[in-house]
Amino acid sequence: MKTPIQLQQENLVDLGSRMPVPNYNRTANKTGIIHIGVGGFHRAHQAYFLHQLRQLGEASDWNICGIGLREADSKLHNVFRKQDHLYTLMVKHADGKITPEVIGSIVDFEMGTTNPESVIARMANTDTRIVSLTITEGGYNFNPTTGDFNFDNPDIQYELQNPQDPRTVYGFLTAALKRRRDAGLPAFTILICDNIEHNGDMARKMLLTFAEAQDLVLAKWIAKEVCFPNSMVDRITPVTTKADIETLARTYGLKDGWPVTCEPYIQWVVEDKFSNGRPDFEKVGVQFVPDVGPYEKMKLRLLNAGHSVLGLLGVIHGHSTINACIEDETFATYLRAFLDVEATTILGDIKGINLEDYKDSLLERFGNPNVKDSVGRICMESSAKLPKFLIATIHENLEIGGSIKFATLVIAAWCYCCDKGIDRHGHAIEIVDAMSTELYQAAKETQTDSLAFIRQESIFGNLAKNERFTDLYTEMVQKVYNDTNIKKHMVEMI
Ligand code: CS2
Numbered sequence: 328m329k330t331p332i333q334l335q336q337e338n339l340v341d342l343g344s345r346m347p348v349p350n351y352n353r354t355a356n357k358t359g360i361i362h363i364g365v366g367g368f369h370r371a372h373q374a375y376f377l378h379q380l381r382q383l384g385e386a387s388d389w390n391i392c393g394i395g396l397r398e399a400d401s402k403l404h405n406v407f408r409k410q411d412h413l414y415t416l417m418v419k420h421a422d423g424k425i426t427p428e429v430i431g432s433i434v435d436f437e438m439g440t441t442n443p444e445s446v447i448a449r450m451a452n453t454d455t456r457i458v459s460l461t462i463t464e465g466g467y468n469f470n471p472t473t474g475d476f477n478f479d480n481p482d483i484q485y486e487l488q489n490p491q492d493p494r495t496v497y498g499f500l501t502a503a504l505k506r507r508r509d510a511g512l513p514a515f516t517i518l519i520c521d522n523i524e525h526n527g528d529m530a531r532k533m534l535l536t537f538a539e540a541q542d543l544v545l546a547k548w549i550a551k552e553v554c555f556p557n558s559m560v561d562r563i564t565p566v567t568t569k570a571d572i573e574t575l576a577r578t579y580g581l582k583d584g585w586p587v588t589c590e591p592y593i594q595w596v597v598e599d600k601f602s603n604g605r606p607d608f609e610k611v612g613v614q615f616v617p618d619v620g621p622y623e624k625m626k627l628r629l630l631n632a633g634h635s636v637l638g639l640l641g642v643i644h645g646h647s648t649i650n651a652c653i654e655d656e657t658f659a660t661y662l663r664a665f666l667d668v669e670a671t672t673i674l675g676d677i678k679g680i681n682l683e684d685y686k687d688s689l690l691e692r693f694g695n696p697n698v699k700d701s702v703g704r705i706c707m708e709s710s711a712k713l714p715k716f717l718i719a720t721i722h723e724n725l726e727i728g729g730s731i732k733f734a735t736l737v738i739a740a741w742c743y744c745c746d747k748g749i750d751r752h753g754h755a756i757e758i759v760d761a762m763s764t765e766l767y768q769a770a771k772e773t774q775t776d777s778l779a780f781i782r783q784e785s786i787f788g789n790l791a792k793n794e795r796f797t798d799l800y801t802e803m804v805q806k807v808y809n810d811t812n813i814k815k816h817m818v819e820m821i
Pocket of ligand 1: 522560561562563564630631632634635704705706712
């Protein structure tokens with residue numbers, strides 16, 4: 328066994344004999360990207376793409392500074408401080424192999440909660456040319472059904488009154504853009520990397536709505552100067568476990584307080600419209616296309632929806648990981664039926680993509696036994712995810728008279744989980760969701776009003792008024808409540 332080396336800049340030379348480490352000078356360069364929301368996904372995806380470019384001797388003006396806007400981000404801040412913002416990416420292959428690599432593209436990190444002025448100054452700095460975001464699907468402060476900006480949010484109200492003291496991403500972006508405009512600097516690009524259809528268009532609409540309420544002239548400048556490319560991002564990134572940290576130390580001899588694990592697959596499709604330049608990401612496999620729409624829709628409605636189908640049915644059954652679901656033939660067949668009969672039918676042709684191959688590859692990726700993505704991660708924040716991943720597909724199928732049964736059982740299962748908080752063995756299920764109180768209250772009325780759960784319009788839109796849907800949903804709810812053996816119901820349908 329090798330004595331573990333602490334992850335730190337000064338130890339990189341020693342570490343280099345154990346795994347690949349950054350070969351570039353991390354500090355002498357410019358910080359061109361400010362990234363808000365440095366979760367595992369950003370570290371497995373955008374920061375990794377940039378790291379690859381840096382390894383090629385390119386993109387020296389594009390170091391990343393991470394920003395945390397939530398108290399919880401101080402945990403990463405502390406870990407990063409100890410290890411010079413270095414971290415390990417552990418790629419988990421289907422054959423059981425793990426390839427660890429130290430990533431160096433993030434060179435700094437700041438907390439907007441404790442030091443907002445410094446964060447604004449960073450964004451307004453002349454070196455900053457892109458501000459990118461992964462703040463989760465629920466982080467954009469809009470009503471998922473109507474798409475309207477939520478002015479009732481007290482933080483938004485506060486920021487409108489106190490533009491110098493921002494709290495949300497909207498306050499920070501407008502404060503920084505105002506400063507740039509006043510200083511005669513070009514705007515930065517706002518690059519969204521969350522799983523939302525037309526994510527750039529959505530962010531543009533939200534930011535302009537907020538800015539218009541704050542400063543009309545500034546809003547006009549933003550509308551004219553800031554590009555918001557749409558992008559489709561993809562890499563399965565499970566939550567890091569204690570076991571991952573131990574494996575890294577024991578097997579690879581590296582002490583890292585917060586490594587990131589991910590699958591081998593990686594994809595990023597981006598619209599090539601940037602306000603102030605961009606790294607040559609195409610050199611490391613990023614696809615630049617004129618319209619990302621079809622790719623986004625394909626990924627959200629197949630991969631992300633597929634995850635939710637497995638996650639919400641899997642959790643009731645008692646499967647703890649996505650690969651365990653795929654190993655279960657009933658789940659794999661059910662998923663494929665959902666993908667073929669309900670999701671693919673509304674996608675149409677996507678130029679350059681064979682959807683059959685894409686679906687085959689999804690099942691393979693989900694089945695990677697080494698990744699062990701927990702169903703808990705997938706079920707988290709379903710109220711923000713499902714409207715875009717799954718419920719949109721139900722709406723579209725209702726319009727064209729398509730099949731809705733596979734997706735409807737998932738909604739019934741979700742209602743049961745929120746109501747009872749247990750799986751079919753009686754084990755507790757934790758509902759981690761910004762709307763958990765509302766979900767619980769609505770779900771618990773199901774016994775007296777079978778449609779109570781789907782009357783939550785901000786999630787389901789007008790589904791409760793669609794008779795075809797409500798008839799089927801009522802039937803499914805009865806089935807699940809009468810018998811939680813979810814596999815029995817799934818088998819009946821496939
Ligand atoms: C998952 C995604 O959050 C979810 O429910 O579907 O995080 C998924 O793993 C990524 O989008 C993969 O690119």
